Amino acid sequence: MPKTAPETAAAGGDPGPGLILGFARVVARDLRLALRQRGDALLAVLFFVLTAMLFPFGIGQEPNLLQRIAPGVVWVTALLAVLLSLERLFLRDYEDGSLELMALSPVPLPVIVLAKVTAHWLTTGLPLLAAAPIIALMYGLPAAGYGILLAAMALGTPTLSLIGAVGAALTLGARRGGVLIPLLVLPLYIPVLIFGVSAVDAQMAGLSARPQLLLMGAGLLAAVALAPWAAAGALRQAVE
Amino acid sequence: MAADNSSQAASAPSAAPAAPSGRPRAGVRFAGRDLGCVRGDRAIFAGLDFDLPAGGALVLSGPNGSGKSSLLRVLASLLPPAAGQLLWDGADVARDPEAHRARLHYQGHHEALKPELTAAENLGFWAGLQDKSAGAVARALARFGLADLADQPVRLLSAGQRRRLSLSRILAAPAPLWLLDEPSVGLDARSVRTLEAEIEAHRAAGGLVVLATHQPLDLADPRALSVDDFPPAPVTADDDPWAGALW
Amino acid sequence: MGNELFGEYAAYVWPSYGLTLLVMVGLLAVSLTRLKRLKRDLRALEQAQGGRRRRRSAADADEEA
């Protein structure tokens, strides 16, 4: 509908793009930014593999011991890798003023938060998923476990990013905000860790991992519904 | 901050006064009634009123730290007012914040530009959030003389060029209300004139501008408001709610 | 009240009650001393800002927020 400039100027702003389009544009920008500085994604994966590699030095390389703790180690190190990368989720946008403009844009803030978390997951969670089999291999995880491990991480890592986003948003503008995120977020990570590991354990024991995966799916849906809304509330406070 | 609703009943907004400049068109009016602002535990200003017709420009003056930026953030609905009401066409802005956000552009001290992205990409993103085409972006860049820098990564641009790029963001997507916080800082003389021309064009089209500035911009009959004239009542005023309560 | 009261687990029962008392008294002490200090500072500051009538009549119209 061709509107000449005066009408739009006097009448009121334009309705923003649809939610999906706004979401896609924020994801596209964040991915382009991440591509322009590939370091961050790589750091998370390197931390993940390196930390997982430390355990045998501590615990010894006795095969069936390593095999038993493999899911636990993979999940704990993945969780810590996600935790490390949470601070850069909003901090740069908060410091250069982009967050204010996003809060003022027609695209609702929860949608923008969801888009930023999706971009964060694509640049952090997915690489962890890709690197997990390497660690499982190092620990001698039986072949049957790989599929469930990846399925569980595919459901779990986005939940970690979503819950982490609330922590990252809450600590914006705090003194030493980054140090605070683990304290706020780790207690909330415990259910994901428990079900993630028990899914693989159930598979190893020959039981079906369906209940664990279903619960993790429910956790993910709940996180998708609540976390962006809570993080948006925290961001609104940060841009005051 | 307690958003205090009970006091609004007392100062119910009267019908918007007729446009003083006798302009026939019943343009929109942007007004503030008894605005109060608290940031951190410090009261910044209180009892602030203003009234801006369509095509009007409100220039905020006052020494540093008197609350010009805070007022602009209150008008942009970034900072909820601790007291009082914002009215757009007589309707309380707090009732429909989305609509208010859609009708304004806010330009703060930060430029919201990513050094890794090119000028066109940066502007394209912000215009994209307003659902504007690439054509609008190109026109906006051209109006601020940045057409040839479109494909330059922003980290290679000078501070002045970044400032102009940030201002051109406002031109890419038209919105009736411009809230500019010291827009002319860091601009060379030619760019300041371009800025003034853009503001006048916007006002001619019925838009409104509220800007805080230290360097005077020559705009047609601007309305002045000194935030300094509305200091907060000191805490120990007579109506001290603590009186007689402590011991 | 012989053996049951103490029993061989006395070494665990008494520390638990002792600790409970410690927590309660500790919290109380911390809060009350802070209250006293705040009141002292406030009274000093109020007096420093000129002799305002301290005791206002109860009828004073405290405005409802």
Add this chain to the structure above:
Amino acid sequence: MSTQAAAPRKTRSLHRFANPGRFLRLADATLPWLWMACALALAVGLVGAFTAPVDYQQGASVRIMYVHVPAAWLAMFTYTTIAVASAVALVWRHPLADLAARAASPVGASFTLLCLVTGSLWGKPMWGTWWVWDARLTSVLVLFFLYLGHMAIANAFDDAGRGRRAAAILALVGFVNVPIIKFSVDWWNTLHQTASVSRIGAPAIHSSMLWPLLTMALGFTLFFAAILLVRMKNELLGQRLRNLRAASLQRRGEPGAAATGQPAHAES
């Protein structure tokens, strides 16, 4: 009410708490009664606790239950109070709710710690170890970290109001997660139930052991209510002190400002 007249406006000070005067008077009125009721409940509870029959299996160590269980109850009750106060603070922006949440958090953390320590003291005679990964103790341990997170973020900001509001959101997010954590820890506990750790089945509560337990719980709750009111007064007075100091700084910067409430032009 603020007049539109050109005369210097008599606007209310913007630091309106929900009429602090009335809250302080209310608090001062109820506090003595609360302390008396708390002392009475605790005294009666203690007498009951030490006269109740001893559980045949656990011997006298079951007496720890009379502090451990009320502490666990108070840990949960306080977190619920914080969550409700946070919801009120965020939805209705009621300033006193903000203060209540901030004042209650350290109290909750202390009783959660008390619950953990008394729990391990109770478990030691039975299992020979100070810490046992029992489902309930582990959940209380996680709750303790939720408290620490709440207190940490409440103090992490220079602007006290910003800290309180951020803590309010965290309290709500935490409150939603507590049942999920409880469920997952129970699930995890049943999975890894090693033979040696017999679930400490709640000892068959004979009525003569039950009423002291409930009385002690009442005593703990009354203590919480009283200490909360005292700590809220502290928060209010602290806020008042900061406001007065800020105002006097501002006034010192104003040449010729009259001493009393005449609003002068701030030169700052």
